[in-house]
Amino acid sequence: MRILGICGSLRRASYNRGLLVAAQGLAPAGTTIEIGELKDIPLFDQDVEAIGDPAPVASLKERIRQADAVLIATPEYDWGVPGVLKNALDWVSRPAGQSALKQKPLAIMGASDGPWGTTRAQLQLRQSLTYMDVLTLPSPWVYVALAKDKFDASGALTDERTREQVKGLVAALVAWMERVTPRA
Amino acid sequence: MRILGICGSLRRASYNRGLLVAAQGLAPAGTTIEIGELKDIPLFDQDVEAIGDPAPVASLKERIRQADAVLIATPEYDWGVPGVLKNALDWVSRPAGQSALKQKPLAIMGASDGPWGTTRAQLQLRQSLTYMDVLTLPSPWVYVALAKDKFDASGALTDERTREQVKGLVAALVAWMERVTPRA
Amino acid sequence: MRILGICGSLRRASYNRGLLVAAQGLAPAGTTIEIGELKDIPLFDQDVEAIGDPAPVASLKERIRQADAVLIATPEYDWGVPGVLKNALDWVSRPAGQSALKQKPLAIMGASDGPWGTTRAQLQLRQSLTYMDVLTLPSPWVYVALAKDKFDASGALTDERTREQVKGLVAALVAWMERVTPRA
Amino acid sequence: MRILGICGSLRRASYNRGLLVAAQGLAPAGTTIEIGELKDIPLFDQDVEAIGDPAPVASLKERIRQADAVLIATPEYDWGVPGVLKNALDWVSRPAGQSALKQKPLAIMGASDGPWGTTRAQLQLRQSLTYMDVLTLPSPWVYVALAKDKFDASGALTDERTREQVKGLVAALVAWMERVTPRA
Numbered sequence: 001m002r003i004l005g006i007c008g009s010l011r012r013a014s015y016n017r018g019l020l021v022a023a024q025g026l027a028p029a030g031t032t033i034e035i036g037e038l039k040d041i042p043l044f045d046q047d048v049e050a051i052g053d054p055a056p057v058a059s060l061k062e063r064i065r066q067a068d069a070v071l072i073a074t075p076e077y078d079w080g081v082p083g084v085l086k087n088a089l090d091w092v093s094r095p096a097g098q099s100a101l102k103q104k105p106l107a108i109m110g111a112s113d114g115p116w117g118t119t120r121a122q123l124q125l126r127q128s129l130t131y132m133d134v135l136t137l138p139s140p141w142v143y144v145a146l147a148k149d150k151f152d153a154s155g156a157l158t159d160e161r162t163r164e165q166v167k168g169l170v171a172a173l174v175a176w177m178e179r180v181t182p183r184a
Numbered sequence: 185m186r187i188l189g190i191c192g193s194l195r196r197a198s199y200n201r202g203l204l205v206a207a208q209g210l211a212p213a214g215t216t217i218e219i220g221e222l223k224d225i226p227l228f229d230q231d232v233e234a235i236g237d238p239a240p241v242a243s244l245k246e247r248i249r250q251a252d253a254v255l256i257a258t259p260e261y262d263w264g265v266p267g268v269l270k271n272a273l274d275w276v277s278r279p280a281g282q283s284a285l286k287q288k289p290l291a292i293m294g295a296s297d298g299p300w301g302t303t304r305a306q307l308q309l310r311q312s313l314t315y316m317d318v319l320t321l322p323s324p325w326v327y328v329a330l331a332k333d334k335f336d337a338s339g340a341l342t343d344e345r346t347r348e349q350v351k352g353l354v355a356a357l358v359a360w361m362e363r364v365t366p367r368a
Numbered sequence: 369m370r371i372l373g374i375c376g377s378l379r380r381a382s383y384n385r386g387l388l389v390a391a392q393g394l395a396p397a398g399t400t401i402e403i404g405e406l407k408d409i410p411l412f413d414q415d416v417e418a419i420g421d422p423a424p425v426a427s428l429k430e431r432i433r434q435a436d437a438v439l440i441a442t443p444e445y446d447w448g449v450p451g452v453l454k455n456a457l458d459w460v461s462r463p464a465g466q467s468a469l470k471q472k473p474l475a476i477m478g479a480s481d482g483p484w485g486t487t488r489a490q491l492q493l494r495q496s497l498t499y500m501d502v503l504t505l506p507s508p509w510v511y512v513a514l515a516k517d518k519f520d521a522s523g524a525l526t527d528e529r530t531r532e533q534v535k536g537l538v539a540a541l542v543a544w545m546e547r548v549t550p551r552a
Numbered sequence: 553m554r555i556l557g558i559c560g561s562l563r564r565a566s567y568n569r570g571l572l573v574a575a576q577g578l579a580p581a582g583t584t585i586e587i588g589e590l591k592d593i594p595l596f597d598q599d600v601e602a603i604g605d606p607a608p609v610a611s612l613k614e615r616i617r618q619a620d621a622v623l624i625a626t627p628e629y630d631w632g633v634p635g636v637l638k639n640a641l642d643w644v645s646r647p648a649g650q651s652a653l654k655q656k657p658l659a660i661m662g663a664s665d666g667p668w669g670t671t672r673a674q675l676q677l678r679q680s681l682t683y684m685d686v687l688t689l690p691s692p693w694v695y696v697a698l699a700k701d702k703f704d705a706s707g708a709l710t711d712e713r714t715r716e717q718v719k720g721l722v723a724a725l726v727a728w729m730e731r732v733t734p735r736a
Contacts, residue, residue: 010229039227043268044261045194077228077274078312079675080265084227084274087267115697116671123495123631123672124308128262130494133507138498145667179548263491299513303484304491307447307679314678314690323685329483363732378597407595411636412629413562445596446680449632451639452595458629458636492676496630 001174003027004067005035008074008085008110008121013155015111015147016073019166022157023071023109026167031174033071036063044090057091064092064100069177070134071170074110076121081128089128099132105180106134107173109142109166111150117143137176142169185358187211188251189219192258192269192294192305197339199295199331200257203350206341207255207293210351215358217255220247228274241275248276248284253361254318255354258294260305265312273312283316289364290318291357293326293350295334301327321360326353369542371395372435373403376442376453376478376489381523383479383515384441387534390525391439391477394535399542401439404431412458425459432460432468437545438502439538442478444489449496457496467500473548474502475541477510477534479518485511505544510537553726555579556619557587560626560637560662560673565707567663567699568625571718574709575623575661578719583726585623588615596642609643616644616652621729622686623722626662628673633680641680651684657732658686659725661694661718663702669695689728694721 005020017035024033040056048054053061064070074085093099108125110118122141129136142165144150150159157163189204201219208217224240232238237245248254258269277283292309294302306325313320326349328334334343341347373388385403392401408424416422421429432438442453461467476493478486490509497504510533512518518527525531557572569587576585592608600606605613616622626637645651660677662670674693681688694717696702702711709715 010227011231039229041227043194043223043225043227043271044266045223045268047195077270078277079315080270080308080312082228082274083267083269083271084229085267086261086264086270087227090261090267093262116668116695119668119671120311120675124264124311126494126498127304127308127491128264130506131263135506138503139501143668179550182547300484300487300511303487307488310678310682311675317691319690322682322687327484363734366731378595379599407597409595411562411591411593411595411639412634413591413636415563445638445642446645447683448638448676448680450596451635451637451642452597453635454629454632454638455595455635458634461630488679492632492679495672495676496632499631 001031001068001177002066003031003033003069003071003173004063005033005071005073006038007035008072008082010039010084015144015151016075018151018155018157019073019109019111019144020071022163022166023170026163027170028174036060038084038088041088041091044087049094060088061092061100064104069105069173070101071173072106072108072125074108074118074121074125076110076112076118079120081121081124093132101129102133104134105137105173105177107137107169109169111144111147113147115145117145119143135180137173140165140168140172142166185215185252185361186250187215187217187253187255187357188247189217189255189257190222191219192256192266194223194268199328199335200259202335202339202341203257203293203295203328204255206347206350207354210347211354212358220244222268222272225272225275228271233278244272245276245284248288253289253357254285255357256290256292256309258292258302258305258309260294260296260302263304265305265308277316285313286317288318289321289357289361291321291353293353295328295331297331299329301329303327319364321357324352324356326350369399369436369545370434371399371401371437371439371541372431373401373439373441374406375403376440376450378407378452383512383519384443386519386523386525387441387477387479387512388439390531390534391538394531395538396542404428406452406456409456409459412455417462428456429460429468432472437473437541438469439541440474440476440493442476442486442489442493444478444480444486447488449489449492461500469497470501472502473505473541473545475505475537477537479512479515481515483513485513487511503548505541508533508536508540510534553583553620553729554618555583555585555621555623555725556615557585557623557625558590559587560624560634562591562636567696567703568627570703570707570709571625571661571663571696572623574715574718575722578715579722580726588612590636590640593640593643596639601646612640613644613652616656621657621725622653623725624658624660624677626660626670626673626677628662628664628670631672633673633676638680645684653681654685656686657689657725657729659689659721661721663696663699665699667697669697671695687732689725692717692720692724694718
């Protein structure tokens with residue numbers, strides 16, 4: 001099983017990238033997690049889209065299509081989904097009704113320095129994913145608050161309870177994928 | 185009174201730009217509306233921010249600071265705020281607690297081709313603006329559904345009822361600004 | 369397959385009850401839809417709950433447990449879920465983590481007299497259902513705007529396009545139930 | 553200045569009632585806070601409304617009209633506004649466009665036992681209040697998480713930092729009322 005990880009933050013030492021790296025190490029045998037990149041995705045512009053998807057967009061769509069499932073790790077900016085992540089999804093959602101994410105099993109986690117654990121960003125994200133007809137895992141939830149205390153200086157997730165949560169989420173995503181994949 | 189208009193879409197013939205252009209013509213005497221640009225705003229990256237705001241970001245912040253009020257016109261992408269607009273706000277919201285939009289009177293309108301009139305994007309937008317302590321006008325609301333029928337081929341807003349709504353919104357924003365500006 | 373219908377409005381001639389009645393007639397062979405009642409559910413009060421669920425609450429929970437899936441039809445009040453419906457869900461969600469709705473396949477539809485089709489109520493509803501770990505069908509969506517034009521004087525759903533949508537939603541819910549039910 | 557406090561929970565020893573009682577003691581000189589009751593408000597039913605507002609509803613509407621401002625304290629149920637509170641607001645919002653809350657200065661606070669501080673309930677509440685054209689104070693925010701640690705056995709708010717926050721919110725509401733009240 002191949003999972004594509006997507007990080008909602010561009011910061012090199014991003015906590016959310018740290019969550020994805022932790023997930024790589026905590027995935028069950030037979031499951032691999034690759035991490036996609038959003039830094040080269042241009043701002044969405046329908047005039048550009050009309051000419052053709054820019055290469056980084058086409059590449060992201062293709063990697064999503066190749067993946068069996070997607071795992072998003074996102075910070076919360078201004079009580080919402082980061083523009084960086086939403087902008088990538090705006091490209092991926094197109095053409096309308098034919099998103100690369102359509103019917104794709106997907107799970108969400110998030111980390112932030114504040115006390116509220118990205119709950120609001122994750123809810124907005126679920127909303128846009130429902131529009132794209134994504135099979136978003138309802139639970140469990142991974143809300144990492146006060147992130148500074150849970151990662152070491154190198155950006156590695158060290159908090160044991162959070163590591164267990166990430167491990168549980170990846171396992172639940174694998175089980176969810178098996179459950180919702182149409183029976184042969 | 186100077187209002188800064190911000191358009192959530194980059195498309196040249198954007199309906200939302202059309203709403204802002206209509207607002208310029210419908211503003212009361214003594215009120216001018218300039219339209220800001222988001223197309224050069226880079227993706228938000230805290231590592232870049234740590235070095236200093238890129239010029240288009242610094243310019244946008246400055247134009248917001250110079251304005252007496254802000255008028256946002258936004259499409260709805262994937263049941264949410266366009267990433268392009270949210271990304272600009274992510275820059276503008278910083279440093280935390282000191283957004284250029286803090287305590288700024290602001291109104292929202294939106295147009296989309298679909299039947300639901302950007303209601304969901306506007307609600308998400310209000311949510312992020314509350315975080316920034318913006319003085320968002322509670323009502324009236326301008327939800328322009330089925331936009332294709334309301335603009336002409338040149339992108340001009342021709343629907344009379346919508347024109348009245350835009351005029352009413354700008355007038356309400358001017359009154360709101362006078363009301364919430366601290367008394368000397 | 370047995371589906372429990374829940375109507376978010378208490379009005380006798382409720383459009384949303386009309387949607388559920390229509391769904392009864394449009395369900396595929398072998399599927400029955402019963403309609404639950406919320407009118408006797410008292411206001412949620414933890415002091416009352418501590419003594420024991422009132423009979424109408426216990427009955428609603430039991431009917432949900434007996435059902436293979438749930439179909440909610442809801443109006444939108446004040447851009448949100450009707451208090452009547454949310455109050456019932458507040459009882460049903462308890463004890464925390466053991467809701468009668470947990471892991472239950474569920475679909476949502478909604479009708480209102482206004483132009484925006486209950487989109488906002490449905491989104492808030494999805495949010496609370498995710499908390500309860502419900503398996504909410506991502507799509508299709510049934511948003512019935514300007515309901516007065518779509519029902520006859522007796523409250524029967526007469527609009528052909530909406531009837532097709534309701535039929536499609538029930539069929540999708542049946543397929544969803546078969547898909548997410550754990551394989552023997 | 554007279555503020556009407558409204559508590560979103562019916563529990564006798566409700567933390568949110570505790571917040572309102574604390575607010576009474578922390579209000580500036582010249583400001584009084586009364587606490588309204590929701591326990592006798594029946595479930596909203598348009599057929600009942602057509603006959604006339606039940607007495608507890610009429611009374612609540614009148615108390616809101618008499619107040620200079622409103623202060624809501626709410627728990628979060630199922631990631632949303634409690635049905636009890638939303639049901640009361642559904643009555644108060646009517647007739648459409650003529651809510652007793654229209655143009656009323658209002659502030660929100662909330663307490664819950666969980667770690668996320670009612671952030672999601674408060675956002676949903678803001679959404680419905682915007683529909684009613686309420687003048688909701690944008691900030692500061694009072695999110696009381698892990699409430700059990702912040703109240704004593706009698707239900708009194710003892711946490712000093714939270715007491716400061718409540719005091720600050722009431723002071724901000726008074727200033728907001730003076731600011732948005734139309735100038736004579």
